[in-house]
Amino acid sequence: MNVTQKTQGxxxxxxxxxxxxxxxxxxxxAAGEFGERGFHEAAIARIAQRAGVAIGSFYTxxxxxxxxxxxxxxxxxxxxxxxxxxxxxxxPDRLSGERAGIAAFxxxxxxxxxxxxxIDESAFVAEDAYRKHYNDIAEGYAASLTAAFGRGEISxxxxxxxxxxxxxxxVFLGLRFGVWDETLTPEAVAKVAADLITxxxx
Amino acid sequence: MNVTQKTQGxxxxxxxxxxxxxxxxxxxxAAGEFGERGFHEAAIARIAQRAGVAIGSFYTxxxxxxxxxxxxxxxxxxxxxxxxxxxxxxxPDRLSGERAGIAAFxxxxxxxxxxxxxIDESAFVAEDAYRKHYNDIAEGYAASLTAAFGRGEISxxxxxxxxxxxxxxxVFLGLRFGVWDETLTPEAVAKVAADLITxxxx
Numbered sequence: 225m226n227v228t229q230k231t232q233g234x235x236x237x238x239x240x241x242x243x244x245x246x247x248x249x250x251x252x253x254a255a256g257e258f259g260e261r262g263f264h265e266a267a268i269a270r271i272a273q274r275a276g277v278a279i280g281s282f283y284t285x286x287x288x289x290x291x292x293x294x295x296x297x298x299x300x301x302x303x304x305x306x307x308x309x310x311x312x313x314x315x316p317d318r319l320s321g322e323r324a325g326i327a328a329f330x331x332x333x334x335x336x337x338x339x340x341x342x343i344d345e346s347a348f349v350a351e352d353a354y355r356k357h358y359n360d361i362a363e364g365y366a367a368s369l370t371a372a373f374g375r376g377e378i379s380x381x382x383x384x385x386x387x388x389x390x391x392x393x394x395v396f397l398g399l400r401f402g403v404w405d406e407t408l409t410p411e412a413v414a415k416v417a418a419d420l421i422t423x424x425x426x
Numbered sequence: 427m428n429v430t431q432k433t434q435g436x437x438x439x440x441x442x443x444x445x446x447x448x449x450x451x452x453x454x455x456a457a458g459e460f461g462e463r464g465f466h467e468a469a470i471a472r473i474a475q476r477a478g479v480a481i482g483s484f485y486t487x488x489x490x491x492x493x494x495x496x497x498x499x500x501x502x503x504x505x506x507x508x509x510x511x512x513x514x515x516x517x518p519d520r521l522s523g524e525r526a527g528i529a530a531f532x533x534x535x536x537x538x539x540x541x542x543x544x545i546d547e548s549a550f551v552a553e554d555a556y557r558k559h560y561n562d563i564a565e566g567y568a569a570s571l572t573a574a575f576g577r578g579e580i581s582x583x584x585x586x587x588x589x590x591x592x593x594x595x596x597v598f599l600g601l602r603f604g605v606w607d608e609t610l611t612p613e614a615v616a617k618v619a620a621d622l623i624t625x626x627x628x
Binding site: 262318319322341344345347348355358362369372378379381382385386388389390391392393394395396397399400401404408413416417419420421422423424425426 | 464520521524543546547549550557560564571574580581583584587588590591592593594595596597598599601602603606610615618619621622623624625626627628
């Protein structure tokens with residue numbers, strides 16, 4: 225994924241394809257380093273080493289460990305949205321989109337297990353980035369629920385509360401059935417959860 | 427609330443009413459200290475001071491900062507369950523119980539804002555206690571959903587997946603509308619969320 229031009233924490237936005245590639249390598253290396261060691265034990269030198277770039281390249285883009293951590297939270301947040309949103313939108317209607325979206329999220333988590341540790345740690349290390357991550361997802365989600373209501377696909381209600389509820393559902397299903405235990409397929413988890421979202425417990 | 431006999435991290439279970447009271451004071455003081463300062467900055471001496479007990483009393487019950495932190499996670503977990511479960515059970519049926527349970531949880535969070543910081547930090551400091559917290563709640567929840575199915579109050583499905591989904595919903599609604607922003611009443615949040623759980627988006 226290309227790094228968004230609005231990524232927080234970036235000293236400089238890359239202008240060349242090579243610059244984009246270096247930044248991508250640094251963010252992926254940062255995900256590995258922060259995911260394994262946590263913020264406090266992570267080291268800039270090891271991030272550069274994992275990325276296979278000189279430490280000077282690190283400082284071209286980030287001024288500190290906190291800066292790269294913030295950029296990483298924003299990058300992971302964008303990756304989640306860019307993975308799940310198109311899957312929901314590609315579905316024939318919102319309700320089948322929910323199912324596909326949950327499956328895509330659980331599958332994404334299995335490939336990106338550092339996600340939870342990094343987002344959860346951001347609550348302590350960079351709380352504004354933590355709030356922005358969830359607020360951005362919830363806002364996008366509420367907007368798409370409102371659009372689905374406009375198309376007559378779902379009932380009326382407070383879409384912000386619904387968005388937070390469904391986001392929480394996804395986050396916990398991803399933790400339990402993506403990170404902790406991979407016994408069930410993402411589709412099996414999504415089938416039950418989407419049925420709950422669509423039809424409720426009745 | 428009385429401290430459960432099975433509280434993790436306890437060196438000794440109090441046998442007298444006075445001992446129970448001291449332990450309760452220590453755990454409440456620990457909630458304040460860990461909630462304000464986080465695990466790494468928290469100090470045993472300050473926990474004892476906040477509790478108004480001698481430091482020797484602290485060591486009667488806990489052998490370390492990690493031990494009191496573990497005990498606190500278990501205690502908060504029990505408080506959540508003991509606050510929400512009776513409210514759900516007192517309702518005339520499971521579905522109205524959901525609504526009352528969500529409102530009770532959001533109200534509890536507003537009175538216990540340290541809850542999120544402490545549970546979230548346990549993912550890093552005492553991951554087994556973190557997992558146990560959510561696993562215990564989900565297990566109890568799944569069992570009560572299975573019972574409600576047995577009474578014909580809800581439809582059949584995988585109750586473990588449903589339990590994790592609804593737990594996640596509650597956790598995120600508590601964060602957003604309990605900790606971050608108190609504009610809405612707990613009942614207003616619960617009305618929308620319970621309608622989602624009951625009837626789905628259709």
